[in-house]
Amino acid sequence: MSVVPFAVAGWLVVWGLVGMIRSTRLIHLTVCLGVLQAGTYVLLISIGDAAGAHVPLYAEVSPDTAAVDPIVQAMTLTDIVVGATVTAVLLALAIQADKHRRTTDPDELSPMKG
Amino acid sequence: MTRRWPAALAAAAMIPVLAWGFAGLPDYAAPAGDTARLINALSVPARHAINVVTAVTFDFRAMDTLSEELIFFAAVTGATLILRALREERPPERKDAMLPAKQASATTRRVGWLMVAGGTAFGINIATHGHLGPGGGFQGGAIWASAWLLIYLTRDYRAFERATPRWWVELCEAVAAAGFVVVGIAATFGGAFLANILPLGVPGQFLSAGTILLVSTIAGIEIAAGLVLLFKEMVEELQRPPPPEDA
Numbered sequence: 001m002s003v004v005p006f007a008v009a010g011w012l013v014v015w016g017l018v019g020m021i022r023s024t025r026l027i028h029l030t031v032c033l034g035v036l037q038a039g040t041y042v043l044l045i046s047i048g049d050a051a052g053a054h055v056p057l058y059a060e061v062s063p064d065t066a067a068v069d070p071i072v073q074a075m076t077l078t079d080i081v082v083g084a085t086v087t088a089v090l091l092a093l094a095i096q097a098d099k100h101r102r103t104t105d106p107d108e109l110s111p112m113k114g
Numbered sequence: 115m116t117r118r119w120p121a122a123l124a125a126a127a128m129i130p131v132l133a134w135g136f137a138g139l140p141d142y143a144a145p146a147g148d149t150a151r152l153i154n155a156l157s158v159p160a161r162h163a164i165n166v167v168t169a170v171t172f173d174f175r176a177m178d179t180l181s182e183e184l185i186f187f188a189a190v191t192g193a194t195l196i197l198r199a200l201r202e203e204r205p206p207e208r209k210d211a212m213l214p215a216k217q218a219s220a221t222t223r224r225v226g227w228l229m230v231a232g233g234t235a236f237g238i239n240i241a242t243h244g245h246l247g248p249g250g251g252f253q254g255g256a257i258w259a260s261a262w263l264l265i266y267l268t269r270d271y272r273a274f275e276r277a278t279p280r281w282w283v284e285l286c287e288a289v290a291a292a293g294f295v296v297v298g299i300a301a302t303f304g305g306a307f308l309a310n311i312l313p314l315g316v317p318g319q320f321l322s323a324g325t326i327l328l329v330s331t332i333a334g335i336e337i338a339a340g341l342v343l344l345f346k347e348m349v350e351e352l353q354r355p356p357p358p359e360d361a
Contacts, residue, residue, distance in 0.1 A: 056166035
């Protein structure tokens with residue numbers, strides 16, 4: 001139990017990265033980036049967890065109650081929304097590449113070609 | 115494929131570094147660090163905000179949230195510009211050259227109205243009650259925008275276009291993005307940039323936690339409008355017939 005969250009995060013990061021490297025289609029590359037980002041979210045939330053701690057909501061408990069780390073949760077929630085928007089930009093670029101270059105293979109989309 | 119092998123070798127070399135980094139993390143579920151304990155203890159006495167995560171997002175670390183919101187704004191603008199430039203390059207077509215709208219069944223339309231209304235109410239609730247319970251501007255805005263997309267999914271493109279006039283969505287997004295900065299600048303007259311200058315009220319009541327409520331609502335409007343604009347651009351892409359295949 002003690003290493004499972006970190007192992008899951010590492011697994012997602014590694015396979016997202018391997019998928020991005022081996023990808024031959026831009027849409028597939030965007031989805032692999034999403035997997036990589038999911039790994040970082042799992043890592044962030046796992047770092048903040050504390051044994052036997054309350055959620056950081058002080059509606060019914062006194063403010064002295066120990067709670068999990070709220071800072072990494074705040075980072076993660078804004079990251080998720082921004083990550084979704086960056087995915088939209090990448091998909092728009094994939095559409096543009098398909099229209100102008102007639103290909104979505106990242107290897108064919110080298111900037112040196114015409 | 116020949117360029118992939120150096121990249122794959124670099125990834126393989128990265129795995130030991132990743133393992134070394136993971137090994138340096140504190141034990142899982144170790145007690146929270148000093149900053150976390152301090153912020154948890156201070157959120158209700160100092161800011162009268164029950165939800166510490168929202169207090170962190172919109173008050174203690176509001177500068178980071180401002181940067182992330184501007185990244186969001188820039189990404190929405192970038193995707194919109196790319197897709198609109200692509201659309202303008204197409205030869206002009208008559209309006210009735212668009213794909214015919216499929217008429218949704220009456221049951222789908224009625225259930226759709228219920229879901230859109232319920233989802234919008236839920237999204238606005240989450241966005242404005244961030245300081246009282248789980249939620250906040252970002253989450254509520256995403257829920258609200260998803261509920262608005264249901265108009266396209268349960269009805270058709272024309273209903274979606276009528277419900278989301280482009281000038282109105284762009285205006286809301288721009289005003290809300292600027293509103294965050296304006297609230298921050300207004301706070302400099304009361305202390306520091308993005309300081310909490312409004313009355314803090316009683317913790318647990320709706321009108322409490324000062325600027326957290328205001329900034330959370332403004333962020334919710336911006337996220338919702340930005341996502342609806344993205345949806346409009348993507349949905350617009352689906353409405354033209356596919357270009358003819360070149361020989």
